[in-house]
Amino acid sequence: MDRLTEHLIIISFDCLSALDLPILKELPHFQTILSNGALVERVESIYPSVTYPCHATIVTGNYPNRHGVINNSLLQPGKASPDWNWYRKCIRGTTLYDEVKKANMTTAALLWPVTAKADIDFNMPEIFANRAWQNQILVSLLNGTPRFQWKMNKRYGHIRKGIQQPELDDFVLEAAVDTIKSKKPNLLLVHFTDLDTQRHEHGFSSEEAILSIHRHNQRLGRILEALKEAQILEQSTIIALGDHSALDEQKAINLNVLFTKQNLITTNASGKLIDWKAYCKSCDGSAYIYLKYPEDVDTYKTVRNLLNLLLEEPDFGIEKFITGEEAAARGADPACTFMIEASRGFFFLEDYRGDLIKTITKEDARADKKYTFACHGYSPEKENYGTILMAAGKGIQQVTLPSIRLIDEGPTFARLLGVSLGNTDGEVIDELLTLKEEVT
Template identity: 25%
Template sequence: MKLWRTIQFSIALVMATSLPVGQAGARAGAATPNAAEVSGRHPVLMISIDGLRPDAVLDADKHGLKIPMLRSFLIGGSYAQAVINVNPTVTNPNHTTLVTGVLPAEHGIYNNRPFAPAAKLPKSYSSYAQIKAPTLWGAAKAAGLKTGSIFWPVTQRATDIDFNLVEGNDEDDAKIADDAIALIEQKNPELLTVHFVNFDHQQHEFGPFSAEGNAALERIDTALGRVVAAYRKTHSGGVVAVVSDHGFDRVTHQVNLNAAFVDAGFIKLSGKGDEQEVTSWKAFVWYVGGSALIVLQDRKDQKTKASVSEYLQKLAADPANGIERIYARDEYANRGLPPAAEYVVAFKPGYRMANAMTGPIVKPSKGGAHGAFSTRTVRADMHSSFFITGPGIAAGQNLGVIDMRQIAPTLAAELKVSLPAARAPVLPIRGQ
């Protein structure tokens, strides 16, 4: 039997429950590899490839991608033509929706980082306790199942995850596969979530469908094949879902909206050069990426609200600023965005927000970005992916365009666990 040399459980992989060793061992012994399948319960392995656009798999030849494992899902399983993800189209909110089935307004993870106008770089949402909605891990644990996770966002100190790896090198795809295989073979969780993030990082630096990005996805495809093969040996009746959180766009320009807000007097700074700090503000731009959220310090201040609205329209009128549209609160009220956001600034393809507080508003840039305001018909390049295989899963079935909120209840149904907050309909993945 392999040793836990890859994860080094004594340091990095934490038993999230407070069960004594004897009780934990009893639980582990009670769940054999096939016991979950006798009652119609199917163990679940959900693997997220951060930043995977569906067309990377659906049109792999067009993009010169050699990803046989991912392409095998198109023949052997069911898949979405596209997944309408939640806004903002960034990592943390969407990964949380993947395990809760609800919008950010319900689960509480509104962006990658909380709003903190005085901070140079606000800390990311990371603590599991910040999630305000029931999760798949919690539902599985309540049903007496073992749960595991590797590098899934917003899972630090997760009490519902029995085996939880959150520290280490999340760039090493082969190592992540080693860790997942070791966890599958030795701890055998009925629900396991795994997050590969290196593909996202390469696309940020070099752009979507760059040579570097494609090479990263091909490495992950190899790692995915190894993990799935190990999973099939342990859970022959389990289902494997491959998901993503958002798509990507190639960047040509960055827009420093807060620098514009400083120029307009909505933000006051003190100090000089890079040492300048925010001393006061009436309106501030909450960074997203391909979009931006505008927050008013006092939402009852109608004078400032009117001034901000007028100023945003002035910025949008100049094509050089790359603003596609300004959305007012009532235009996105049902999309789950933060209640603090008064406006959403949607950038044109090729433009993204940057964080400088001084200097030019618009600068040339390169690489890739996501976070654009996206709907079923707007910015399809932000849409994410869903593929699923397993015994009884309909083969070669195109599910069409689906809502990300359908994924969690679908997997809950496979696990035969209750996730009542997830109200979206279950996907028709099983053959008749």
């Protein structure tokens, strides 16, 4: 299969929403993409619409139940800070970067989720030190390309302040510009999280969120300029996309508190979780409910009855629940017993002590990062909850499409580079591509 472009630059602006389009149209570098390329006005995300499953979907073309990354973090009841799905091995099947590498093209990834220990030529994976004794730089070096990361940290590490934003994205930007100029990869995956952070901490339409979109415009401009300076702009395709949107919320639901009261979660004298029969695993705006022993009929009935009672009380913030079979049909984890959806204004946490429903204050948010003012993870069927895709350059039509699905992006990106992801849940969106102008 001939490829349509020589260099594919995929920039993920985490939490970029279809509702941001009016702002993007007023910003010069996003204008450059929009006036010279393609726009998808609404991209339907996946369920649950959280970052790691979304980014695994983007590079596989499959729903979470097929690629295996069904949540950001692992099911580890009682652990204060559960580990995340950081590693390439968490993804079942092939990926865009695997297929590009097999085709003898150069690959690079900067803080792209679920790429730790991936076979990527120049890899700085998104993975963080999750234990007190771990060193962040060492953890990154051991799970990516050591020499490449060492050079990037030596040159630009002074910009970063841990994982604080906007400094982290400023660091990633400099690494991206450097990589484009020095490596000229055929595939570059870049993940920026500034907007996502600001929306979590300040709200969807907050001044801080709007300012971060303006910073993203400048970052996009720097990347476009780097492609010019590397003299590969005319042979490149630039994709700017979001993975999910976000919704404002004011109340946290701690369903595990109710499970503890019902003796479905057992704690010791000091309040530490020591055993469980049922557990609510947060996906922010949705949550999985797992049974430790799925064949436990009594626990199943108890949990189902509790959920039915909560549905009758709007103040508890549960919009609906579905069975594990129904969750699997929507692409979510088939191993869950139930999946629950929060009403607007609510999201889920995993606390098993304290209040069942907690109204979030600014003091809460300052004291603990888990208390946010906007989040995602909701069903993609929620109104005004789509994300967006823009593309320009080699192989891209000047066209506006009303909608595609997140699962369609991976197969379409693969077609641009002349590779295939095989039999996927998504499909190539030919309307985006200039299939007649192929290059060898």
